[in-house]
Amino acid sequence: MxxxxxxxxxxxxxxxxxxxxxxxxxxxxxxxxxxxxxxxxxxxxxxxxxxxxxxxxxxxxxxxxxxxxxxxxxxxFLEIKKSYEVTELASIMTMLIKKYVTPEDDHASIFELLKNAMINFKREAVLSFGFKLLRRLGYHLNLKPDGRNIKGFNLRESRLVYVGENTTIDLNLEESLILLKLSYMTYDKIDRIEDVNFFKLKSFMYDYYEYHMDERMNRR
The missing domain is CATH 2.40.50.140 (Nucleic acid-binding proteins)
Incomplete structure (x- = not known):
């Protein structure tokens, strides 16, 4: 049919x-x-x-x-295409799909993630898509606190790190809270991220994919 x-x-x-x-x-x-x-x-x-x-x-x-x-x-999506820099930023999402999504993944869910990110496009939506996609690919970011004071987030162990632990952190407390919002809030509810935090989270996203997927990517 x-x-x-x-x-x-x-x-x-x-x-x-x-x-x-x-x-x-x-x-x-x-x-x-x-x-x-x-x-x-x-x-x-x-x-x-x-x-x-x-x-x-x-x-x-x-x-x-x-x-x-x-x-x-x-x-x-002409508003995106008006700028080369914005188009290149949006292309991060299509790159992640082409590089990491397999035939066995939940395409209906991933397509809606991509479509909604395009409709509600802003630079924060690109990072949010990247972190939301990880869950669909089976790479869970453990962001649920256990009641202790949070120090930050460790990329390799993919978990929150608490005050008193010797584990190193890749994101500090403020950056970890932003990561939580990007991972779970809808695109339209995510506020603008300051440049220093945006580029830190963007670099962290690349590092996370490369480490856990064991494959280098073309950073944009």
Whole structure:
């Protein structure tokens, strides 16, 4: 049965003479769409097949690569694309999906995380997405206090560190509280983070993925 499916374009690649391969992340996982004639300036698919677009299209069941049919743009996120720096920041989320999400993961949940982060976009949403994604990938950040005074958070043990413990900390108390908010609050409820804390948490997020996934990434 052919149904409509939403997807966010995570990358685009030229294909044959006039077509493009459009890589999309959807509630059923990563799919590759062939956008016929989309390299032509007059093609209606040219704008459709653009990076970060939220599109809707006809699904071809049981296939991971098929021709893009009856596609429509549901959100082009032009406010994000106006700035190269902002677009690059948003690209961290698609990079995490392409690099770490496997076919066995909960795509419906992850897609909603990504879609909502794009709709409520701000730089804090990128970090929030990254930390929320870890839970969906099975990497739990133990942020539940046990009543003792908190000193900070340890990356390798993935847990809070308490006053009196000899365990080193990678985040101090203030940064750990921000991590808690980023991990559990909805995107629209997260306040702006000061630059010094934002870049510290961003670096921590990269370090956490690299350490626990045992794989280096292209930092942006």
């Amino acid at each position: 052919v149904t409509n499916l939403e997807g966010i374009v995570t990358s685009v690649q030229s294909y044959l003479e006039n077509d493009r391969l459009v890589f999309v992340y959807t509630p059923i996982g990563n799919l590759t769409l062939i956008a016929k004639g989309s390299q032509k300036l007059t093609s209606s698919s040219r704008i459709l097949a653009q990076y970060l677009n939220l599109i809707e299209f006809k699904e071809t069941p049981n296939k991971s690569m098929f021709t893009l049919k009856e596609g429509v743009i549901k959100n082009d």
